[in-house]
Amino acid sequence: MRSGYNARMNDLNDKIERFQNMAAADPSNDMAHFSLGSAYLEAQKYSEAATSFEACVKLNPEMTRAMELGGSALMQMGNKAEATKVLTQGYEQAASKGEMRVKDGIAAILEAAGIEIPTVEQVATGESGEKLNEAPLPGATGQWIFENVDEVQWEAWIGQGTKVINELRLDFSKEEDQKVFGEYMAEFLGIPKDVIEQDVKAQKE
Secondary structure, eight states, X not given: OHHHHHHHHHHHHHHHHHHHHHHHHOTTOHHHHHHHHHHHHHTTOHHHHHHHHHHHHHHOTTOHHHHHHHHHHHHHHTOHHHHHHHHHHHHHHHHHHTOHHHHHHHHHHHHHTXXXXXXXXXXXXXXXXXXXXXXXXXXXXXXXXHHHOBHHHHHHHHHHHHHHHHHHTOOTXXXXXXXXXXXXXXXXXXXXXXXXXXXXXXXXX
């Protein structure tokens, strides 16, 4: 049991170091800051996570997922006032763009903290936020995306994923580059670890 915990922490520390290096090498890479923030959040380093998500949003003011996670980190720190500000901004933007999963995620955080959810005008039903027609990827990951991610959020990831490929010069013939891309996607969309592990296990069998 302890060896499994140590392996997980070592993997998490390696991930933090990798994203730290990416953010330091290219401070303008919003996805590097986003992924670093996600890794810090997983390690329960809330102050560092909030700082990374803030850097991400400064570079990409449309990154509502970073506002959701950054607000969550601030709430964990006990900084309710700043968390409310960040979460409200994210909620309003997500609602206006039809990013229902992010909107609902932020609403859950606000409700848990006893904070009133902002009243905003959402996009008209049918214009965005619709369910994907089919699973965009094979395996458990593709099925999870199909069941939990709408068209708006998937299109947002396509844009960010293209940026990741170009900025990191990923080569999909390399297994390590495939893994890096998958980690970015999982962090951006909020895909649970056990879903990813199902596909990793299936590939080894």
